Amino acid sequence: MVQTIQARNGALNDLENQFKIKWVEDDQFFREWQDDLPEISDYEKQRLDRVKASYRNLLKRPPLLENTVKMVVLSPFLDLADFDLAPFHVTSEKSVEIVDEDEGVIVRGQLDVLALFQEFWVVVIESKKAAFSLEVGIPQLLAYMLASVTGDRPTYGLLTNGSSFLFVKLVKGEAPQYAFSRWFSMFNPGNDLYTVLSILKRLGELNRLSPT
Numbered sequence: 001m002v003q004t005i006q007a008r009n010g011a012l013n014d015l016e017n018q019f020k021i022k023w024v025e026d027d028q029f030f031r032e033w034q035d036d037l038p039e040i041s042d043y044e045k046q047r048l049d050r051v052k053a054s055y056r057n058l059l060k061r062p063p064l065l066e067n068t069v070k071m072v073v074l075s076p077f078l079d080l081a082d083f084d085l086a087p088f089h090v091t092s093e094k095s096v097e098i099v100d101e102d103e104g105v106i107v108r109g110q111l112d113v114l115a116l117f118q119e120f121w122v123v124v125i126e127s128k129k130a131a132f133s134l135e136v137g138i139p140q141l142l143a144y145m146l147a148s149v150t151g152d153r154p155t156y157g158l159l160t161n162g163s164s165f166l167f168v169k170l171v172k173g174e175a176p177q178y179a180f181s182r183w184f185s186m187f188n189p190g191n192d193l194y195t196v197l198s199i200l201k202r203l204g205e206l207n208r209l210s211p212t
Contacts (some may be wrong), residue, residue, distance in 0.1 A: 001140070012138060012142070015137075015139060015143060019133040019176055020175055020176065020180060021052060021105065021142065021144055021176040021177070022144070022176070022177050022178075023176065023177075023178060023179065024177045024179045025134045025176065025179070027158055028177070029177065029179045030167075030169040030179040030180070032154075032156070032169065032170075032199075032202060032203060032206060033181040033182075033199045033202075033203075034181075035165050036202060037195070037198040037199060037201075037202050038205075039198075039200055040080075040194055040197055040198055040203060042202070044080055044197060045191070045194060047076055047148065048076070048080075048168055048194060048197060049191060050189060050193055051072065051073060051076050052193055052196065054072050054150070055072060055163065056186070060074065065165060069160070069161065069162035071134075072162075073160065073162050074160065075197070077193075077197060077200060078090070080087055080149055080197055080200075081197060081201050081204055082201075082204060083120075083204060086209060088120075088204070088207075092144045095136070105172075108199070111158040119154050120155070120158075120203060120204070120207055121141060121144050121148070121155070121156075121157040121158070130137060134159045134160075134161060134164055134166050134183075136137045137159045137161075138144055138159065138168075140169060141157045141159055142157075142168070142170065142178060143144055144157075145168070146170065146172065146176060147169045152171060152172065153172075154169055154170065154171050154206075155169075155170050156168065156169055156170075156174075156203045156206075156207075157169075157170070158200070159173075161184075163185060163186040163187065164183060164185045164186070165183075165185070165192070165196050166180055166181060166183055166184070167180065167203075168180055168181075169183035181199070184196050199201040202209060
């Protein structure tokens with residue numbers, strides 16, 4: 001059954017009350033998105049330049065159709081980061097409907113959740129009529145990450161709405177803690193997608209090395 005949540009009033013407070021989860025702002029807690037990032041090839045940069053150009057072209061003819069984000073933006077990342085290959089596998093979870101009411105206008109979208117190796121989660125925010133902010137997906141992503149992790153092993157997630165990207169790290173333990181990367185965007189100068197791919201590759205390496 002599809003769940004309806006209010007886009008502005010997420011369930012982050014519920015997670016904090018139930019699991020005592022805390023947001024960590026110490027820069028040393030989440031170094032994986034900054035340190036030891038692999039270089040990406042000229043071919044990969046060319047692919048990502050095409051992804052950015054394709055997205056800019058789509059913006060000229062709104063609204064974006066459902067699944068466009070996954071087809072145009074996310075799929076190339078999963079391919080280039082080798083998340084389509086073993087030991088990873090993509091598992092689709094149930095979509096969650098999101099609704100925002102502003103001045104009498106109802107905007108509907110959905111959160112599509114993908115699990116990769118159960119230690120890396122991707123939440124894709126889709127909307128036919130408007131672009132929801134990434135904050136909408138944070139509670140849902142953290143809920144899946146909390147449910148999938150045992151012990152003190154870190155797990156990682158990625159939030160994207162097609163134009164923006166945000167990485168999340170969660171360490172469960174007795175008192176769960178989480179932190180964010182900086183915000184990457186299609187609209188920043190240059191091409192932030194290069195760094196997004198490097199981070200995906202790095203997190204993929206860490207997942208391959210982690211004990212099962």
